[in-house]
Amino acid sequence: MKTVVVTGGAGFIGSAVVRYLINEKNLRVINLDKLTYAGNLDSLVSVEQHENYIFEHGDICDQEKVSKIFSEYQPDIIMHLAAESHVDRSIDGPEDFIQTNIIGTYNLLQCARAYYNSLPEGASFKFHHISTDEVYGDLGDSGAMFTESSSYDPSSPYSASKASSDHLVRAWGRTYNLPIVITNCSNNYGPYHFPEKLIPLVILNALEGKDLPVYGDGSQIRDWLYVEDHARALVEVAMKGQNGATYNIGGHNEMTNLDVVKLICATLDRKVSIKPSGISQFSDLIKFVADRPGHDVRYAIDATKIETDLGWVPQETFETGIEKTIQWYLDNLDWCSRVQSGVYQRERLGA
Ligand code: NAD
Secondary structure: OOEEEEEOOOOHHHHHHHHHHHHHHOOEEEEEEOOOOOOOHHHHOOOOOOOOEEEEEOOOOOHHHHHHHHHHHOOOEEEEOOOOOOHHHHHHOOHHHHHHHHHHHHHHHHHHHHHHHHOOOOOOOEEEEEEEHHHHOOOOOOOOOEOOOOOOOOOOHHHHHHHHHHHHHHHHHHHHOOOEEEEEEOEEEOOOOOOOOHHHHHHHHHHOOOOEEEEOOOOOEEEEEEHHHHHHHHHHHHHHOOOOOEEEEOOOOEEEHHHHHHHHHHHHHHHOOOOOOOOOOHHHHEEEEOOOOOOOOEOOEOOHHHHHHHOOOOOOOHHHHHHHHHHHHHHOHHHHHHHHHOHHHHHHOOO
16 A cells, blocks of 8 residues: 655645545555644544544654654655645745745755665655645736746745745756656635635635625636645646656636635525625625735636646536535534634644
8 A cells, every 4th residue: 555645734735635545545644744723633534533544743844753754654655735825924924934835845855865765776756746826926917827837936925935845846856866746736725724715714704794805906816726626636646747747737717806705705695594784795795905915916727738648627617616615614614713713723732
């Protein structure tokens, strides 16, 4: 049985990857996660008792811990998702982003390299680095799409730190022959998304009758991918991706932020009969706020390569995915208040 180390497996996308690997692929999974505010073991209740699942609480910057994980579990694949991931937080305080996204990736690469060099000749190993389309910067109104050969032009401390980590991973592949593969994906949405990101924030604020903040005039365009489609794509790449290659992953769902918020409001209007007082429809709560500094206008992904080479295509449209997502939040309001308060984290860690 193959062993996969997943870093950041208690996060939004990482937990979807862990659930998919355990439930659908029958692999041994080691989840290495620091459990920052964004990591929730609550997202892994469905697999935590599984004999193939092991949780390791630790920091990817901790060289001793990471080396021990490599030597103890002898992984065939590492899927590296651990990161600081929220753009607004990176603007308010970039330091954690430099530490985890750049130094942490560097530490993982060094430990992976030492481990790979210790394996017998011909042994298989792959370092899969999970990254974002934000490294490519802003498409503006050019009408173009990001391809795997688009040049890097990041705008925020978050995207700059992810771009740095991508460069490190590629360099370790070229310089030290470490088998690597990189994926760059568009915006994800779906269950277990921490309620600071646009879609869960809008759903939860709406239910509480709070303002629905929209940056600037809401005309920024993003491509949206349902998180379980992303998890499937990542596992395809980890298993079958070509050594040294990059794959862009996207959902063919370009929408303005304002249209996303309006669609959520319209869906909630249908699903929730009792509205918060003072409004007749949820869109009454939309409030335009000052734009984020350095806010990119448009991202769009050309995902032809992964579709052609690996046969992956998304299963959800934005309409079907958002319906499932909103229903999940309506059914799991308890999860939301627990992760927002940090209660679950403290209980799990025995604090
Ligand atoms: P997330 O913020 O939900 O989860 C990050 C996880 O990493 C958390 O469980 C956290 O506890 C863990 N972590 C943070 N610092 C750590 C450290 N030093 N050591 C060990 N664990 C640590 O992030 P996400 O949205 O699931 O994103 C996962 C990856 O996918 C990131 O690398 C992100 O850049 C990339 N990505 C995200 C999106 C998106 O839309 N969310 C899109 C494309 C790519």
